[in-house]
Amino acid sequence: MPELPENEAQRLTLERTCLNRTVEAAELGDNITHIDLPGDNELGRLKGRQFTETRRHGKNIFLGSKTGPWITVHLGMSGWLIPYDLPESEPDHTKFRIVFEGDRRLAFRCPRKLGHVKVIEDPDAYIAAKKLGPDALSIERNTFVDFLGGSKAAIKSALMDQNRIAGIGNLWSDEILFQTGLDPARKGSDLKADRLDTVFDAMLTTLSKGVVVEADYSRLPDDWLIPNRKSKSDCPRAGCEGKLTHRKVGGRTAYYCPAHQS
DNA sequence: GTGATTGTTAGTAA
DNA sequence: ATTACTAACAATCA
Known part of the structure; x- marks a missing residue:
């Protein structure tokens, strides 16, 4: 479902549900073969941090803070970010999750495995490295x-x-x-x-x-x-x-x- | 079984 | 060097 409007809706969801909460853990879900997800090193770096801002460029979503690191998510063909609160249960096909302090969770559901999550230092550098054009809503x-x-x-x-x-x-x-x-x-x-x-x-x-x-x-x-x-x-x-x-x-x-x- | 799917990218060719 | 096109990726659904 994910083109510009869908990704912008997802960014808004993150803005509403995932800012200013301490990350207790970042974890991989089950059945993670053939999908590009952060390794142990990156997962460890996220622990204890708080996200304070969101961004979006094209079909790429960013969640982070002034000092970094940032998480960037690409939804691929079938990915979706789903916030939920315990005791609600996690969606099927969750490949990645963030556990916030308290009951809040964020699940990255990606049944077709064509999406990815990466830990990066800076969204602008990432956008430049991927050689993405201007965002469709900002292009001259x-x-x-x-x-x-x-x-x-x-x-x-x-x-x-x-x-x-x-x-x-x-x-x-x-x-x-x-x-x-x-x-x-x-x-x-x-x-x-x-x-x-x-x-x-x-x-x-x-x-x-x-x-x-x-x-x-x-x-x-x-x-x-x-x-x-x-x-x-x-x-x-x-x-x-x-x-x-x-x-x-x-x-x-x-x-x-x-x-x-x- | 066949063919399709809201995405990206490596490889190929012009 | 740049641009354009195809197949492949993975899982599920009609």
């Missing part, structure tokens, strides 16, 4: 338009290029293109400047709305794609008579409406 219009206008890849793939724009994945790229009326396979380099501007505007309004509703799709407008993202259903856009369909674009399944996206 000119930077965005220059990149997209020069891209010969499918526009859907370009929007999902984390090294150029951080935070957009398969679902939200579909939504942005649905709003913009563009076929997901169009090339950015074929678009005029005013069209590129509308993509930028749609990206901001779409992702911002996703953040406002904390990625709860039932609270998105009824005429958006994501709450209706099924093939053969009627296009939800007002006045559009088309039917939604899907096809592979850039190796991912793109949902779109051929009637108003071209």
Whole structure:
């Protein structure tokens, strides 16, 4: 579930539940093969610390303090951070947990094991080392338009290029293109400047709305794609008579409406 | 059984 | 050097 809006919702969850509490232990869950988690050394460093701030860049979440160290979490395809209080029980597929003083716990549930948790010194250095582009909600219009206008890849793939724009994945790229009326396979380099501007505007309004509703799709407008993202259903856009369909674009399944996206 | 999945990355090719 | 594309990763579900 994790693209920019989902990760921002998760960051808010951490902000609300995990700050200013002493870490009693950081532990690995069961069945941790094939997943990138902190070793004994890093786990030991977290003990006794308190987290005082959260950050997010693209699909990366950070939890830490001025003096470090920080924890960074990537949710992969199926990861989720779940705070709970004893005697509530821990979720299935917990790969990593933080035990705070008292009853509060934070579980990293990751059934498909494509996510990771790392202990790092500094979020900015980590973002630079990963060569992530600017966050999609902070990128300058000119930077965005220059990149997209020069891209010969499918526009859907370009929007999902984390090294150029951080935070957009398969679902939200579909939504942005649905709003913009563009076929997901169009090339950015074929678009005029005013069209590129509308993509930028749609990206901001779409992702911002996703953040406002904390990625709860039932609270998105009824005429958006994501709450209706099924093939053969009627296009939800007002006045559009088309039917939604899907096809592979850039190796991912793109949902779109051929009637108003071209 | 087949094929799909809201992500990243190593390898390959142009 | 840069950009674009594919397969692979792992587990689960339709």
